[in-house]
Amino acid sequence: xxxxxxxxxxxxxxxxxxxxxxxxxxxxxxxxxxxxxxxxxxxxxxxxxxxxxxxxxxxxxxxxxxxxxxxxxxxxxxxxxxxxxxxxxxxxxxxxxxxxxxxxxxxxxxxxxxxxxxxxxxxxxxxxxxxxxxxxxxxxxxxxxxxxxxxxxxxxxxxxxxxxxxxxxxxxxxxx
Amino acid sequence: xxxxxxxxxxxxxxxxxxxxxxxxxxxxxxxxxxxxxxxxxxxxxxxxxxxxxxxxxxxxxxxxxxxxxxxxxxxxxxxxxxxxxxxxxxxxxxxxxxxxxxxxxxxxxxxxxxxxxxxxxxxxxxxxxxxxxxxxxxxxxxxxxxxxxxxxxxxxxxxxxxxxxxxxxxxxxxxxxxxxxxxxxxxxxxxxxxxxxxxxxxxxxxxxxxxxxxxxxxxxxxxxxxxxxxxxxxxxxxxxxxxxxxxxxxxxxxxxxxxxxxxxxxxxxxxxxxxxxxxxxxxxxxxxxxxxxxxxxxxxxxxxxxxxxxxxxxxxxxxxxxxxxxxxxxxxxxxxxxxxxxxxxxxxxxxxxxxxxxxxxxxxxxxxxxxxxxxxxxxxxxxxxxxxxxxxxxxxxxxxxxxxxxxxxxxxxxxxxxxxxxxxxxxxxxxxxxxxxxxxxxxxxxxxxxxxxxxxxxxxxxxxxxxxxxxxxxxxxxxxxxxxxxxxxxxxxxxxxxxxxxxxxxxxxxxxxxxxxxxxxxxxxxxxxxxxxxxxxxxxxxxxxxxxxxxxxxxxxxxxxxxxxxxxxxxxxxxxxxxxxxxxxxxxxxxxxxxxxxxxxxxxxxxxxxxxxxxxxxxxxxxxxxxxxxxxxxxxxxxxxxxxxxxxxxxxxxx
Numbered sequence: 001x002x003x004x005x006x007x008x009x010x011x012x013x014x015x016x017x018x019x020x021x022x023x024x025x026x027x028x029x030x031x032x033x034x035x036x037x038x039x040x041x042x043x044x045x046x047x048x049x050x051x052x053x054x055x056x057x058x059x060x061x062x063x064x065x066x067x068x069x070x071x072x073x074x075x076x077x078x079x080x081x082x083x084x085x086x087x088x089x090x091x092x093x094x095x096x097x098x099x100x101x102x103x104x105x106x107x108x109x110x111x112x113x114x115x116x117x118x119x120x121x122x123x124x125x126x127x128x129x130x131x132x133x134x135x136x137x138x139x140x141x142x143x144x145x146x147x148x149x150x151x152x153x154x155x156x157x158x159x160x161x162x163x164x165x166x167x168x169x170x171x172x173x174x175x176x
Numbered sequence: 177x178x179x180x181x182x183x184x185x186x187x188x189x190x191x192x193x194x195x196x197x198x199x200x201x202x203x204x205x206x207x208x209x210x211x212x213x214x215x216x217x218x219x220x221x222x223x224x225x226x227x228x229x230x231x232x233x234x235x236x237x238x239x240x241x242x243x244x245x246x247x248x249x250x251x252x253x254x255x256x257x258x259x260x261x262x263x264x265x266x267x268x269x270x271x272x273x274x275x276x277x278x279x280x281x282x283x284x285x286x287x288x289x290x291x292x293x294x295x296x297x298x299x300x301x302x303x304x305x306x307x308x309x310x311x312x313x314x315x316x317x318x319x320x321x322x323x324x325x326x327x328x329x330x331x332x333x334x335x336x337x338x339x340x341x342x343x344x345x346x347x348x349x350x351x352x353x354x355x356x357x358x359x360x361x362x363x364x365x366x367x368x369x370x371x372x373x374x375x376x377x378x379x380x381x382x383x384x385x386x387x388x389x390x391x392x393x394x395x396x397x398x399x400x401x402x403x404x405x406x407x408x409x410x411x412x413x414x415x416x417x418x419x420x421x422x423x424x425x426x427x428x429x430x431x432x433x434x435x436x437x438x439x440x441x442x443x444x445x446x447x448x449x450x451x452x453x454x455x456x457x458x459x460x461x462x463x464x465x466x467x468x469x470x471x472x473x474x475x476x477x478x479x480x481x482x483x484x485x486x487x488x489x490x491x492x493x494x495x496x497x498x499x500x501x502x503x504x505x506x507x508x509x510x511x512x513x514x515x516x517x518x519x520x521x522x523x524x525x526x527x528x529x530x531x532x533x534x535x536x537x538x539x540x541x542x543x544x545x546x547x548x549x550x551x552x553x554x555x556x557x558x559x560x561x562x563x564x565x566x567x568x569x570x571x572x573x574x575x576x577x578x579x580x581x582x583x584x585x586x587x588x589x590x591x592x593x594x595x596x597x598x599x600x601x602x603x604x605x606x607x608x609x610x611x612x613x614x615x616x617x618x619x620x621x622x623x624x625x626x627x628x629x630x631x632x633x634x635x636x637x638x639x640x641x642x643x644x645x646x647x648x649x650x651x652x653x654x655x656x657x658x659x660x661x662x663x664x665x666x667x668x669x670x671x672x673x674x675x676x677x678x679x680x681x682x683x684x685x686x687x688x689x690x691x692x693x694x695x696x697x698x699x700x701x702x703x704x705x706x707x708x709x710x711x712x713x714x715x716x717x718x719x720x721x722x723x724x725x726x727x728x729x730x731x732x733x734x735x736x737x738x739x740x741x742x743x744x745x746x747x748x749x750x751x752x753x754x755x756x757x758x759x760x761x762x763x764x765x766x767x768x769x770x771x772x773x774x775x776x777x778x779x780x781x782x783x784x785x786x787x788x789x790x791x792x793x794x795x796x797x798x799x800x801x802x803x804x805x806x807x808x809x810x811x812x813x814x815x816x817x818x819x820x821x822x823x824x825x826x827x828x829x830x831x
Binding site: 003004006007010011013014016017018019020021022 | 449453456457460467487488491494495498499502503505506507509510546549550552553
């Protein structure tokens, strides 16, 4: 029966491919290792001249949504309405982190499209983005009431992704 | 109209291929010689029709017929003519058409030049080839039709990725495809032999030249790809163990193993079922490569626009063709009783060792490529298997292979004395080891593996030269008497030695400096001083660039001027880096210009890479070896055997 070993091994390989292709996955998307961990420590200047750190993301009484965005990023523009809608719910603390962006450009961007954020931090060097394992803007993190990262959204939050991916995560945190 | 002509030609080919895949089997069953002969005509007709379709698509690209979806998506009127033409296969649909073109070309070659094959075998081979054509044409016509029209033709096309506008990359896919698809012949021979349950030593002799031809193209294609990565990507590297690179490397390894095991089969009537399996597996790896590039199942720099429907189609095709052939193998392999015997220490034994090591190596590369996928399927973890694993596997398995390769060609057939081979080799290998040691010492050492690599490289080179020396008589005379097949072996093995030296030396002694420079400033890189002379904007035909002039000096004398560029293309918006490279025999001087940092300084990446040339020379020697071997009368298709000369065979002859 050893003669059939190549055939059997091959069938197993094809099955593997079939399973992976039929599953709804994007091979470019990488799971964040931060899921289930506490927010990393950091301190950044805010857009209105102050300083803020990881404290704004922790123990706020409500879950926190952190969005890495930039005025130069076209997909950020596309997902901005989603952020505005999420802010309008009122049950989330919205925090924006302007990623590798000049403060003037960030302000103009938010003036034009509206500002969904309670506070906007400036990560001009991208150092904090590295702490969060962000590969590019936009990326969004959902943090629970204890300051633990629950969900990472890769790329713009547009179309079906909100209903399919973000909504269940919000529900898990007890939000409708 | 031209587009519709091409489309019609493909549909007609499909019909002929359906006929070609079925009728010959029926004709063989009935013993109908006239219908059996039709297979040849059908193969040639398929080829001519696909040539027509390919010409039609090429014409559409040349005249920028944007009513064809493929042309609109991938071409642009401003593109130079050469890249309009190479754009034909720079996309999913066109590259598949190229694949079928080459497939039918090989069928036609067997039909025309396969006169020395037994009619029954040739008929079966052509029928299997036709079945493959059916599969690929269905794929093209159902999911990836290059002749699909747009309702409204745009005025301008979407251009082509400027990274792909490079002559190396323009030639890389056709070359690689000639290799991939060339292996289909070995596959068809294997399936044909399995259907009839008749595998003879002569089968190995017929299969070998076709495999060698495919191997040649595969070697050249992989080398071109590595060269493109080295010159165009600007990372200073030439091989990244990317899944798709592995996908081209695995059929190469399998084909290399097949070339060697076929020798044993032809000589000794042994390793029959193994050789047949290798012929199946080599082509399976070719198809796997196609699947990986087009299905999006693995992330890769090579991935075409992915589409699950297409991916599933190829997977189904792969399952049918390879799964079917492997099951057929399972049913028939029992009947392939091993023939002649040989001792462990013999030429055959050395070739078996070669096969064991190459097969393990293919297994390791396959495992490394698929492991991330397996792990993700099992528990959702995402990992990537990087160079450390592959480099470890390469070192582990290639060290014994290279050692065996030194002695192997000196062993006589059937039964050999290792001591005699070693006695012949000793003076050569000792000299080589001295050279390796001296060079290592002169460069102030380094890792132990560097010394091992040098010893293996120089040792193999010396052994290859030593092998040509006759046991008695004049060396020159023996050289003149060597047959081309033997020269082929010598050149290919010598090429491997040069390749090993190129890899070892360039990996071990590369100096890399990452720094910022302002105009007029310089920095030391190894023994050289790189100076940023000038940096200026530059306007190209379809791009704008920041061009630097970097002067390289050694002890005050100018060695080379490098002109790296950072290019911005407008259509589509893409940033590419053109490395400035001075390729020299002893070392490549390599400069990449990066971004301007705040204070008017420019970030630069500078390398002194010793003996990178060894990579290209090594690959070129291997290809040359293959060509010379292919030109041997004995292997040439349809060539009458030369009468045997009574002259004494020089030691270490191939047969």
